[in-house]
Amino acid sequence: MEQYVIKGGTPLKGNVSIGGAKNAALGILAAAIMSDETVTIENVPNVRDTRVLLQAIEEIGAKVKYLDNNTVEINGSTITDVTVDYDYIKKIRASYYLLGALLGKKHESNVALPGGCNIGSRPIDQHLKGFRALGAFDDIDKGMVHVKADRLVGAHIYFDVVTVGATINLMMAACMAEGATILENAAKEPHVVDVANFLNAMGANIKGAGTDVIRIKGVDKLHGCSYSIIPDQIEAGTFMLAAATTNGDITVCNVIPKHLESISAKLLEMGCTVIEGDDSVRVVATDRTLKATNVKTLPYPGFPTDMQPQMAIALALAEGNSIVTESIFENRFKYVGELARMGAKIKVEGNTAYIEGVKGYSGADVSAPDLRAGAALVVAALAAEGFSVIDDIEYIQRGYENFEGKLSSLGGSIEKVDNERDLQKFKLKIG
């Protein structure tokens, strides 16, 4: 089993290049099967989640070819099967995008109920409510979701909660429905906009993505295209918080600074210097004590729930008391117990974490409870005095490409090991 072994205490410094957005890629790769022509997608992060989704796509008969590490060609003309195997779906939540994509293309799909990170109950009622409004009927039987429609007809759909997944799924199904669809109370995340732009590049007619009303006019078919995925807001944010947490100086390159504004704003409140370039953001936190602040997670453009653990590990080193409120997922503080082993003082009550800043962390052996919390614990370990070992890093590999390589290039002492001997060798080498 792979682990990260880390010797902390060195401020991270330098430039790091950010890859394509995982959550946009998952929507776009699924949507690509809706065309019968070849689609080329660039800037696909080569992470576990995208690889697993591509396997599921191949399994139902589409042709998938990696042109290089981050470029994928997909041809959906050969799809024969509308059933997505449970083995794949249980590994990644976003396989549910195949429900919307296959419903739009084939008017039928069967997908096992999604898995993914265990960060809350994560229902899919809004996805199903939307499919029903388009004329599909659905049924859940032995863990499989079945959706089927004789005709898909555009409709007016109001989401009861702001949901990224249902917004993307409904854009996919509705773009091949007859007539017009209006999605109200839609999610506005950058990756929702990216999936809409991609569908439009294939010939769909979607307007308003990025606002809370999305208007879609159905088309008969989608054609091939080439498309490059936007940079990953959360990977960029993780490195920005790594600068703050380790008192470092990191420039995240190849980013869209606008997507990072809620994170930059909090870093400024915490006393960091933030310098925005055209496609970069530099965070300087050298030689200073971070200041406490309060953070509440909200749908975009609010502070992202996927950055909540990274922010909390920085605030737990700030001077004074901070409050972090999680308003999207109810089970997202599981890392707090692990962080306590490094010396953090955090008390969780319901969806609120009360943080009393400490002067420093000390290295410890901890487990990654989920993807983003796992990444946050790695950053905490890089700030901590002494050695740490992080277990269950397969969660982190779901969403970060070459995380250890990028952190090493910033001066972090981190190595991926898969046996006790290599772990001890690292400790001896680093001393």
Ligand code: UD1
């Ligand atoms: C996506 C992201 C995830 C991110 C989240 C919020 C992907 C693959 N994952 O997850 O990284 O943390 O957005 O930005 O893109 N809800 C319902 N009913 C539904 C759907 C959602 O009640 O049918 C609720 C959820 O329980 C949650 C909230 O709506 O409280 C937001 O969930 P949603 O935006 O759908 O998250 P995901 O798409 O699962």
